[in-house]
Amino acid sequence: MMMASPATAPASAETQQGPASVADLAEGLLDAVVNISTSQSVGGGSVAPPRMQAPDGSPFQDFFDEFFKDRDGDGQRNRKVSSLGSGFVIDAKNGVIVTNNHVIDGADDIEVIFADGSKLKAELVGADPKTDLAVLKVTPVKPLTEVPFGDSDDMRIGDWVMAIGNPFGLGGTVTVGIISARGRDINSGPYDNFIQTDAAINRGNSGGPLFNMNGEVIGINTAIISPSGGSIGIGFAVPTELAVNVINQLKEFGETRRGWLGVRIQPVTDEIAESLGMDKAMGALVAGIIRGGPVDDGSIEPGDVITRFDGKDVDTMRDLPRVVAESPVGKAVDVTVIRKGEEQTVKVTLGRLEDSDQLASAEDPDKTGSEPAPTQKDVMVLGMSLAELTTDNRRDFGIADEVEGVLISEVDPDSAAADKRIDAGDVIVEIAQEEVATPADVEKRIAALKQDGRRNALLMLSGKTGELRFVTVRMD
Template sequence: MRNIRLRAVRTAFAAAMLLAAPAAQPALAQSNSGPASVADLAEGLLDAVVNISTSQNVGGEGRTQPRMQAPEGSPFQDFFDEFFRDKDGQGPRNRKVSSLGSGFVIDAKEGIIVTNNHVIDGADDIEVNFADGSKLKAELVGADTKTDLAVLKVTPVKPLTEVPLGDSESMRIGDWVMAIGNPFGLGGTVTVGIISARGRDINSGPYDNFIQTDAAINRGNSGGPLFNMNGEVIGINTAIISPSGGSIGIGFAVPTELALNVINQLREFGETRRGWLGVRIQPVTEDIAESLGMADAKGALVAGVIRGGPVDDGSIKAGDVIIRFDGREVDEMRDLPRVVAESPVGKAVDVVVIRDGKEQTVQVTLGRLEDGDDAGDETTGDDGGPVGEAPQTLSVLGMTLAELGDDSRQEFQIAEDVEGVVITAVDPDSTAAEKRIEPGDVIVEIAQESVKTPQEVQERIAALKQDGRRNALLMLAGPTGELRFVTVRMD
């Protein structure tokens, strides 16, 4: 089971591990304290949940552990030398490593099985073990690292049992769920719990939207299903928080609302084909919302537009706040990548943005997300500033500002395509210092208006104060051109 580190959990829960669950059928009676029994439900689902074992040949040169050696002159010297050489006597032996996980059948006729990508990642051989003791070799149909999902295919020699994918969106916090999986290689194991939370972001990928459950899931449960009480899969168990390696009642499952589209694309194309907008975004904080005149802190703030991307035509601009995408609300920044990725490539969609304090609707045509498309963006502009002259400076909000010329570009190693007003010094006791603004940063815009001289910065700050604003929204460019938005208090 793969270990992941959750950035949001920095204390006793530093280590996070991957986990699992199973399948579907009859509804069951419930009492006020929980389900009276899950025996009938589990009986109809166990056959659809499988154990997955993988093996991988690792070359001797890839060994990370030190080679064992016998003392010089030891009678065991020949044994150790022979053991650590390959069959040709030319070097360290290859070795075979194996791992165990879980999965479940979603298409009995075609032999389609869903599991986690990390269960089968790098495997040379994949074997599926069924509840009746039978085993089948499996081939990889496709895998997606961003959601940690994989689809396998076996050739059935007798009828298989399948389970349906249910509606995870209808599940509520407190609903009972059941997991079936292969913890520690023990085979089909049933556990019951509730949904503890929804929409969890554990920093494991760009589309985190996990269901949290207290159903006991452990190492080896990865890739197994999480069932509702109607026997429908509403999640694929993927990770746990555990300082000890065992269950402490905090587990995470990929919801079917996210997994379904990925599974269908893997089955059809053998890969994912996600929509791509071509923007870099950051959260809308209370300070940013106030500086833009927004009543609520919501949406995704566009920090930059990627050159050559789908919206590099001016339809969406840096400083826009995206609040609605193709009819779906964007309440938080992390909502946008998910809804864009789930949209078909080439689709024309309406995007509602807040620009200059007003809502505007623009139509964009989505591109296809390729590896590296989200790697960065660039800005364009010409060199501004006199050659060989000392730049004029002003002090504003604890920052010493100067016009951007050849000398300052050389001093701070600022790229030629960055334009604006360079910050040459920052008062360590200022709000600007608290926001980690540093010498060499370049002010590109203030309150969505471009600035090129220190005087323009001063004038924009004065105008914002006159309008009753408490914060100034600065678009800053780093020396290499990467953009970010920062709010600075003006009182």
């Protein structure tokens, strides 16, 4: 009995048809996706000849004026720089369009090009560099097509997605892929929480939509990783869970109005978790309170570990800035902290981040230059020479009067303390969330931790002007 070879066996209907088509889905969405064309005048290049001035009444003066109109006052030739990106309509009636901030940043002119080739001038409603989002507005001359936002929280790794945009100036390009990962931090901003996709995204796709299979926007395509400049299947989109709130604020106010807690934070490492008696590393360690900020009333203290904010878990340090920023200014929220080994919930009222950027920024203590010789030595603990703070050594080390604790006058360069970049002139304020005032207090606290079986000591250190930070030092 003869058997048909694989080469001659009839193909099934499913094999003949191939994968399910997305043509119908794409057809309904293409008209809502636009190209964004911008131009910007920049100086530079060669120096133009000296400006010519014709005699009064000369017929050549108009010629000279026209020739020199593109030169600035220093004789530099001005040139127009153009760029292309993508965007999408979210409000057809009012002509509201979303794109990336970096697509329109610094532009003198913004033009929106629709799928049918028509063009409209656009005005900038508002932009947010921190999330790389911008909202534009055009005056429609005919009905536009809009697309709705979907819920990016519902998307799972492996779900199909579709990108439409303007790669390399080629408008109306459709690509399909899957969600490769979620919650990506690519160090582009303080609120990184990107969707990663292998749908082909190239230069010019920036600001375009990433759709789910229901035709809803679940991300705004923003960045790629590519050594060559072309797609290698690693693209990133701002999820709608982050974008929608920002876009609504830009539409309403022309700016963002983010919540602000007024704390400086550090990651909770395994060493810090062990030193605090925590079962695992989680949350955000409060390293300092911004003076004049929302929690400068003692409701939250340095050394607290924030594990939950307004009903949302804070698994890592980078979760906290995002959930706080997404909260309304003036809202009273519950914050769960671990303080001295016990879980507590405190009520705080949020301030506004944009009004407090200068206060919220904290510079590290100046540790440059050589330190003066210590005026007093008491005891050596964990490779650190400790002394009580006096008027003389405050002056010698430049320590502010409001700083209280135990002075570190010298650090053994071969010690664990030196490995953690603890320097002479630092001041120990607390050990394992208990205040210390003398070198003897430090000795007793370290001995107690060793007796409890702890391997690390959590030190709250103050810089010369009062900036706080936490450091763990091995005790074995």
